[in-house]
Amino acid sequence: MKVRRKYEVLVDHHLCKKCGICVFVCPKKVFSLSDELKVDSERCNGCRRCEVYCPDFAIEIVELQRGGVNEGRVRSEDSEKGAIAGK
Numbered sequence: 909m910k911v912r913r914k915y916e917v918l919v920d921h922h923l924c925k926k927c928g929i930c931v932f933v934c935p936k937k938v939f940s941l942s943d944e945l946k947v948d949s950e951r952c953n954g955c956r957r958c959e960v961y962c963p964d965f966a967i968e969i970v971e972l973q974r975g976g977v978n979e980g981r982v983r984s985e986d987s988e989k990g991a992i993a994g995k
Contacts, residue, residue, distance in 0.1 A: 914972040915952040919945060923966035930958040930967060 917938055924945055931939045936951045939958065952969065959967045 913954060915949060915954045916970045916972055917947045917949045917952050917958070918968040918970060919947055920966045920968075921945070923964045924962075925964055925966075927963065929961050929963065933957040933961045 926941060926945055928941050930945075931941050934957060935955065936953050938948050938951045940946045940948075954969060954971060956969050959969050
């Protein structure tokens with residue numbers, strides 16, 4: 909049985925300028941933007957597009973493990989989709 913990996917999407921709201929690039933590049937619709945940026949980490953597949961394209965370096969994707977957060981950042985080869993095109 910394949911276990912679905914879970915990810916936490918961390919946004920530094922002090923760095924985020926609400927440009928909306930993350931909303932545009934996310935294939936899973938993790939982000940929504942109205943007056944504030946909203947994040948639904950349950951939808952995240954770990955592709956890291958938001959993290960890569962964020963011009964403010966305000967987003968970090970962390971892989972969750974049973975019992976807590978895995979050490980370090982998620983690498984593109986660890987994601988379900990693999991590396992982002994061009995990387």
